[in-house]
Amino acid sequence: MSRQPVVPLAPNVWRIPLIRDFVNGFMFRDDDGQVTLVDMGVKKSGPKVIAALETIGAAPSDVTRLLLTHAHPDHAGGAAHVARVTGRDFGLHEDDAGYAAAGQGPPRDHSLRLGRLMERLSPSKFEAVxxxxxxxxxxxxxxxGGLQVVHTPGHTPGHAAYLHLPTGVLxxxxxxxxxxxxxxxxxxxxxxxxLNEQTAQRLVELDYTTAAFTHGTELRVNPREHIRRFLTRQGVI
Known part of the structure; x- marks a missing residue:
């Protein structure tokens, strides 16, 4: 379990352990020093995202882009704090944009009794961005150098993976x-x-060298094959 403030994944690419390894954010740095942050964790994680910049010799003024994989409070909870400190707006897939702007997570799965119950008893809310x-x-x-948007809806309507083309970090x-x-x-x-089960299959159709998870540690050795085997065991492929 990592206790480092950042974990290098590739040259100029880092994972930020926000709640140990369970909830992660990410950083990318361009050759000219511009920094992009991806996912800001829960509400209390905003300052930790900002502190991670110092560990790579960067400052809030170096941040030029803020991205979200999706509009859930364990990823967007710290977003408003980071936006205030950096002075930047957010980017995310168009199908989740309205939820992020409203500070309201997308609806839960109404086909599941627990999903309906959770939506009523524990609404998915965070400070709007x-x-x-x-x-x-x-x-x-x-x-x-290029971050490709891979739309994988199901977890939320606009849920997306991001593939860093120069390094192969997904x-x-x-x-x-x-x-x-x-x-x-x-x-x-x-x-x-x-739908989440179906679109997860896209993760074995891509070409990448490292699978970096927003929940859990990265896979660096044959990550696509590990994911393929998981999906096979689950009867998805």
Whole structure:
């Protein structure tokens, strides 16, 4: 379990352990020093995201982009704090943009009794953030040589993975967790768990060298094969 403030994944790419290894954010740095932050953790994690900048010799003024994989409070909870400190708006897939701007997570899976119960008893809320740009599937965002948006809906309507083209680091988002072992996210927290199962297959169609999970530690050796085997065991492929 990492206690480092940042974990190097590739040259100029880092994971930020926000709640140990269980909840992660990420940093990318361009050759000219510009920094992009991806996912800000829960509400109390905002200052930890900012503190991570110092560990790589950067400052809030170096941050030029803020991104989210999706609009859930364990990823967007610290977003408003980071936005205030850096003076930047957020970018995310267009299907989750309205939720981030409203500070309201997408609906839970109504096909599940627990999903309906969780939505009524534990609404998914966080401090709203300004959305400055929205993305579509396949779009390449000009981040450190190119960050490809991979739309994988189901966990939320606009859930997206991000593939860093120069290094082959794939930020998977919440389609699959790697907490002790590969596993699904909590079904009741998804908008459509069956769709999540289907779109997770995209993670074996991509070419990458490291699978970096928003929940859990990264896979550095044959990550695509590990994910393929997991999906096979689950009867998805």
């Amino acid at each position: 300004a959305v400055g740009e929205t993305f579509t599937d396949g779009q390449v965002v000009p981040v450190a 930020i998977t988002g919440d389609s699959i967790f790697n907490v002790r072992q590969l596993r699904w996210p909590v079904k009741a927290f998804c908008t459509d768990f069956r």
